[in-house]
Amino acid sequence: MKIHESDARAIFTRFGLPVPPSRLVADPRAAEAAAEELGCPVVVKAQVLVGGRGKAGGVKLASSPREAGEKAGTILGMEIKGLAVEKVLVARAVDIVKEFYAAMVFDRVTRRPMMMVSPSGGVDIEEVARTAPERILKLPLNPEGGLMPFQTRRLTSFLTGDRAVAKQIGAVLQALYDAFMGVDASLAEINPLVLSQDGTVWAIDAKINIDDNGLFRHPEIEALRDTADEDPGETAAREAGLSFVKLDGSIGCVVNGAGLAMATMDMIKHYGAEPANFLDIGGSSSPDKVLAAMRIILRDPSVKAILINIFGGITRCDDVAMGLIEAKKRLGLDVPLVVRLTGTNAREAGELLAGTDLIGAETMDEAVKGAIAAARG
Amino acid sequence: MKIHESDARAIFTRFGLPVPPSRLVADPRAAEAAAEELGCPVVVKAQVLVGGRGKAGGVKLASSPREAGEKAGTILGMEIKGLAVEKVLVARAVDIVKEFYAAMVFDRVTRRPMMMVSPSGGVDIEEVARTAPERILKLPLNPEGGLMPFQTRRLTSFLTGDRAVAKQIGAVLQALYDAFMGVDASLAEINPLVLSQDGTVWAIDAKINIDDNGLFRHPEIEALRDTADEDPGETAAREAGLSFVKLDGSIGCVVNGAGLAMATMDMIKHYGAEPANFLDIGGSSSPDKVLAAMRIILRDPSVKAILINIFGGITRCDDVAMGLIEAKKRLGLDVPLVVRLTGTNAREAGELLAGTDLIGAETMDEAVKGAIAAARG
Amino acid sequence: MSILVGKETRLVVQGITGRDGGFHARQMIAYGTKVVAGVTPGKGGAKTEDGVPVFDSVADAVAATGADTSVIYVPASFAADAVCEAADAGIGLVVCISEGIPVRDMVRALPFLRERGTRLIGPNSPGVISPGLAKVGIMPGEIHRQGRVGVISRSGTLTYEIVHHLSQSGFGQSTCIGIGGDPIVGTNLLDAMSLFAADEGTDAVVLIGEIGGNDEELAARMIRDGYPKRVAAFIAGRTAPPGKRMGHAGAIIAGGAGTAEGKIAAFKEVGVEVADTPAQIVDIVRRVTG
């Protein structure tokens, strides 16, 4: 789950990271008042859950409260990558001498938490990784206890030769580690971490993604979820415990298992059509989940046919069949439904579906081709 | 370092252990007032740094404030194993249904923190270990992160079949682990941990020993040190960075290294005399340490001869020789001094000592025999 | 021949009294797996309908039954603890079916397992099956067939799909390993490939990959440096949009890395054929083993 910069700043502050004071506001007048209160210059920053804000003109410096109000007015009217800017952050500006990069992730190869730092901060880190990989130090860490002093020395000496600055950065990195582990993040990033004219170090940006699987431990973070930029179907799917991604095609898919769901989408494309979505009803299924899945897919008017592709393992085909029968009864299905159920309890499912008008298919190829044909009418 | 029960209770409380409220008092009137404030019945407990208080009559129950004052008066007059009782703890009494034992130590064999629990609490645990070892569960733990849920289940189910009680004990054990690791303890013990009539669990006693090497991290605990029951020589030695234990014999020993110091004592005994002390000047020596060592040994009027046994490694014999010369100069030595210096810089030491009236010896055997002869005059 | 599980496997089922654990314990028994014990804290002393004794802890189960392998069907928030409990009790192979485990929990559990020399398959794995010998997991047993093709997959049902095609075309499997769809797993693609490399009963290995991470790229490098078995591959997620998590926590294209195109290209570069559809895997296996 992505959270807004303003929320990430609050988490950073809670874990002791040096974050300049700021206010989150929704209109120019409030921005002006915030700038007055914080003292100028300030930075006015669009709060949207996509990258590339700066390039899109969503981040502006203001040297007076009045200017802050004006800049906020401009930014609040913008759309960035299709998302309307509804709030801006007004933050006290820092007189930047040097910009660093620091982030925490989990590394798939070493299977450890990993810290990444670079003396080339303030720019797109993926660009640095491509053009000057030697400017990034990646250090796998222990999952308990945090940074050891020798690791801190290695990281900070990669960033600076100044001992006083290194000491401040060392404390920042430990706090970043603590914040990352403390909120079950999958990413915690400071870009840039800056050295100011007066020799102090500040995290002037904050980005945190949360591991969805860890959210149950952090209800206060779950409450920060912003569904404004999410497809309503995705919101509904999440609430029903389904995994759903909206796409642009015409074949709705209900599949069990993420790999099979992707392979189903790929095969639709392979046979010349486009999938309308990715939808995984997950492992341990229930009829209710199938009903919810059908309801979500039917919201999309561009869906011309629905393909059910189930290979039963922990999912039982009879559960799915019952869900489909329920969906037919309750949702008044008016698009053709092509059903392929095989694996655990497939025989029982076949018995349940016998006598319905659902289009049956034996294999995945047959089902996909059948759904494409049905969609074309 | 041993700390008083009252201080251990404060640490336990800080880490969230359920410790009944108590007051530390030094006179019967204050004990009466404390009992009044806490509510009776209360327990009045002698605060001395030795075990076996209970058997010695140093722990008494009082059902009224007046009785608490009387009992405090009795206990404050006592001597337990040679130590005068100067303070008593007045603690609210708990109506005990069942007594458990729980402790944390470091296990030398597995080299891990280890938790020990027993359903036979309230008695001498070494007695339980001898007579019914199956009544003690010892569980080595991870040095990071504390108890895992499966470990907590194993420990609590060893103690009780009651789920509600097990849940409370589980929380106590985690807090005990946190306290043990948090203060660099070498022992943290609750004996007994009790279940009260109303179904709640209480740590009604608290014992913590601190790892001397970890004290630098805990100045607030170092400040709790009670030197009242310590030999003044031991206090002085500790302050001088020496390791010293007072014994009852007549041969004072100054040795480098704990093993050699013990072997020197053993050899004095082997040749028919008794050592007056264990004294290890440690590794990286300095003349000052030798001077301090001589000063401490000379405090003891029963010392009839002093034996210096140094095998130089990281300790340099010339440092020791300089210290001895300084000691002769400043302390006006009137007991015979037998000196054996060998190893690192022994030649330089020999040159420094040439011409003094110190009795030289080549081997340890020779030095020990020489010191015994000198002591006998 | 097979790896990881076989006739000698003595299995303990953690979470045996739950809905999924109970159902699949029965399925595994029906397949012929030696299910010697179940564990559910607080239910020790009971027996399942199939007569499997239930214990309060894995340690108790191991002591009483000599179990050497564990399969885990407990809720996500308890699963990492269950894995550690199994390792601590001396279990050598733990297969974790549970999905939705926080990455932090898994990353903390792994050093605990490494120290004890325990191998973990999963989490979020369909399990491991050596057809005809033992099934440890949730895959439908009847689609498998004993043979000499090893299968490694990050997915569950997609594996069934592909295995189904293999079996129907006469290509039996030595062992099929579902390594799990999470970003951090106990046994990754390379680890599993190393296991098959040493297995005399395996002629060819089918790799079923998907978007996310760079395991497939590293696998291609391993093949380039000399891998002793023939390989066929399938990669799911060609149509997946970047930045969206495709069900599996590990299946996400981030920062331009982890795309299906990149993985397919990496395999092709080292001479590994990549199937366009699950059914095509059969043709590739036929060619490489022919």
Added chain:
Amino acid sequence: MSILVGKETRLVVQGITGRDGGFHARQMIAYGTKVVAGVTPGKGGAKTEDGVPVFDSVADAVAATGADTSVIYVPASFAADAVCEAADAGIGLVVCISEGIPVRDMVRALPFLRERGTRLIGPNSPGVISPGLAKVGIMPGEIHRQGRVGVISRSGTLTYEIVHHLSQSGFGQSTCIGIGGDPIVGTNLLDAMSLFAADEGTDAVVLIGEIGGNDEELAARMIRDGYPKRVAAFIAGRTAPPGKRMGHAGAIIAGGAGTAEGKIAAFKEVGVEVADTPAQIVDIVRRVTG
């Protein structure tokens, strides 16, 4: 023959610019040990008077010099970190001379070392010497003599005393290991015995124990179960009173356990002679190797 250290040892000295580190680096070089690098954070780029290059980190030292063994002379509060740094840099054998390290720090460092396959000697160890080949520690080199007796000790200077007697009587040493006087050490008495068990250059092993813990009792059990070398023993602390820490953090008689009497009895029960004085060790070694 020798174990742990020898002619091929490439040593890095952590804390080489300190008083003790500097003094003993010179002594080790004089003995013939290949001291290839020193480490002191913030002093990288310098050279010692003996021409040893100083690095900011062990990783830098290993990269530049191929060091494979480290000896640590840093203050107690930094020592556990220094040990971990060495292990993380790929050093296989770390000898920690520093004393006064909190037990908690050591206990936390050990899993980190185990994971990396690094062996630790110490802390609070005088070091390891293979006479005539390499000296890694603080023991006076000149009292040693090359030969076929292995020495394992929880003490420092007491070892010198005993080694001195051995050398003077013609009994040279294969390797002498000071395992350290702390309650928790990286390589304990049993571990060190196992190392000598496999060494063809060692005929007999001298165990120098002391009060505290039950390592000696476990060693006696190991001997009873069949130990391939002859053993002679000495136990310090017969006159030590219970409940008092005798210098070493590990040397304390607590709750009636860890007494010299108990350890001596355990050895005698399995036929191991225990010397009454350090000098007597020579007679025992003469008898067991005779």
